[in-house]
Amino acid sequence: MPIVAASTDNIERAGESLRAGGLVAMPTETVYGLAGDATDGLAVAAIYAAKGRPRFNPLIVHVASVAQAAAIGELTPLAERLARAFWPGPLTLVLQLRPGCGIADLVTAGLDTVAIRVPGHEIARALIEAAGRPLAAPSANKSGRISPTRPEHVAADFGDELPMILDGGPCGHGLESTIIACQTAPPSKDASGEGLVLLRPGAIAVEQIEAACGHRVMRAAVDPDAPTSPGQLLSHYAPRALVRLNAVDLMPGEALLAFGANVPPADGAVINLSKTGDLREAAKGLFAALRALDASGAGTIAVMPIPDHGLGEAINDRLVRAAAAR
Ligand code: TXA
Ligand code: MG
Numbered sequence: 402m403p404i405v406a407a408s409t410d411n412i413e414r415a416g417e418s419l420r421a422g423g424l425v426a427m428p429t430e431t432v433y434g435l436a437g438d439a440t441d442g443l444a445v446a447a448i449y450a451a452k453g454r455p456r457f458n459p460l461i462v463h464v465a466s467v468a469q470a471a472a473i474g475e476l477t478p479l480a481e482r483l484a485r486a487f488w489p490g491p492l493t494l495v496l497q498l499r500p501g502c503g504i505a506d507l508v509t510a511g512l513d514t515v516a517i518r519v520p521g522h523e524i525a526r527a528l529i530e531a532a533g534r535p536l537a538a539p540s541a542n543k544s545g546r547i548s549p550t551r552p553e554h555v556a557a558d559f560g561d562e563l564p565m566i567l568d569g570g571p572c573g574h575g576l577e578s579t580i581i582a583c584q585t586a587p588p589s590k591d592a593s594g595e596g597l598v599l600l601r602p603g604a605i606a607v608e609q610i611e612a613a614c615g616h617r618v619m620r621a622a623v624d625p626d627a628p629t630s631p632g633q634l635l636s637h638y639a640p641r642a643l644v645r646l647n648a649v650d651l652m653p654g655e656a657l658l659a660f661g662a663n664v665p666p667a668d669g670a671v672i673n674l675s676k677t678g679d680l681r682e683a684a685k686g687l688f689a690a691l692r693a694l695d696a697s698g699a700g701t702i703a704v705m706p707i708p709d710h711g712l713g714e715a716i717n718d719r720l721v722r723a724a725a726a727r
Contacts, residue, residue, distance in 0.1 A: 403559075404552045407524045407567045415565055416531025424448060426541045426555045427528050428569025430521040431491045431577050431604050432548040432688070433555050434463070434538030435563075436528065442505040445537050449507070451562060454544040459510040460537040461493050461578070462517045465529040470494075470517045473502045473535065479595040479614060480583040486613040488519035489526065491574055491604035495582040508537045518578055524569045540577060541566075547638050547695075547723070550575045550688045557692075575685035576715050579603035581610065581618065602715035604684065637722040638688075640695035640702065644724035648703035656699035658690055660707050670697035680712040687716055691723060 405411050407428070415425045422444045424437045435451060437444035439462045449456055464470050467484050474496030476484060483494060498504065498515040509515050520526060529536055540548040541555045541563075549555045550572040555563070580601040597618045599607055607618050642656070651657055651667050659673040660683060672690040674683035694702045704720055707713050 403563050404566045404568050412527050412531050419532040426563050426566040427525050428522055429525045430573045433541040435541040436536040436538040439508050439535040439537035440503045442507055445505045445507040452544045457510050460508050460539050463520055463536045463538050465526050474515045474517050477583050482614050490521040491578040493518040493578040493580040547688050547691050574604035576604045579605040602718050606711040635725045638719050640691050642695050643701045645701055645703045646724050647706045655701045655703045656694040656697050658704040660705045684712045
């Protein structure tokens with residue numbers, strides 16, 4: 402079993418393995434990540450290969466401090482304000498890449514921008530320190546499948562392919578980081594000449610980001626054929642079962658992903674994301690619930706409506722992708 406306790410010794414060993422070009426699955430506060438040395442093109446190639454991920458879909462660079470981030474991407478004044486407000490934490494900033502900063506080309510898929518975050522999970526930051534370099538880390542799932550929020554989910558997707566999965570227990574947020582592009586040009590010009598564009602709703606609600614920096618966040622136009630954030634492909638997070646959204650009643654044989662107090666009668670598997678209608682609780686349990694209902698063997702997972710405000714925006718984003726035709 403490659404799942405190991407995140408002891409000081411194991412984190413040291415994992416750091417050595419990363420320096421030697423190996424891959425390590427690490428816990429973060431959002432989802433588990435599949436980490437490799439972001440300055441080593443071969444290690445980054447191994448991440449794409451292990452996930453079966455298309456190479457046009459760039460990776461997020463994980464660093465331990467704002468200073469380390471600023472050495473890789475250009476932190477505009479507005480970006481720096483966001484970094485100071487939310488790092489360490491589940492916010493990813495897409496910044497202009499500093500040429501010659503050492504990040505492997507494959508990480509950014511050849512773009513002149515780079516996605517960076519300082520993870521809020523202590524084990525993730527300890528691993529970055531132990532490796533002594535920035536770590537590229539996509540979610541530790543096979544491409545197109547449901548993101549892992551527990552070490553067993555990583556093991557279920559990769560088996561013994563990965564030598565080490567550091568055990569950090571269940572992830573606190575359960576949804577990936579919110580991705581914001583910090584632009585210095587129109588179309589989203591404001592008084593300071595900077596604009597913020599939401600590339601992926603995630604663990605920090607847009608409302609929170611706007612409140613913290615006093616700027617509006619624009620929504621990127623959604624065109625699944627030409628995604629602004631290249632990873633925002635429509636079919637994603639796909640369980641084996643079909644997913645039916647906004648269900649108010651159940652059809653025979655369906656499993657139910659419920660939300661709130663008024664749950665329709667069901668004879669199959671039921672998981673309630675939050676009986677009290679708490680969006681944080683729902684976000685935290687979402688991916689594990691999709692995996693469990695999928696494992697129940699039902700042909701279809703019916704999903705009750707979930708409000709679209711706050712974290713609901715990110716929850717519904719993931720559910721729409723889980724339901725998309727493949
Ligand atoms: O919470 C998270 O962000 C997790 C944990 C492990 O940190 N990571 C994660 O990585 O979700 P991944 O690879 O599953 O998603 C990365 C997203 C993709 O949608 C990718 O297209 C986008 O980040 N991205 C990366 N670099 C970009 C860039 N330069 N411009 C626009 N989007 C970028
Ligand atoms: Mg992912």
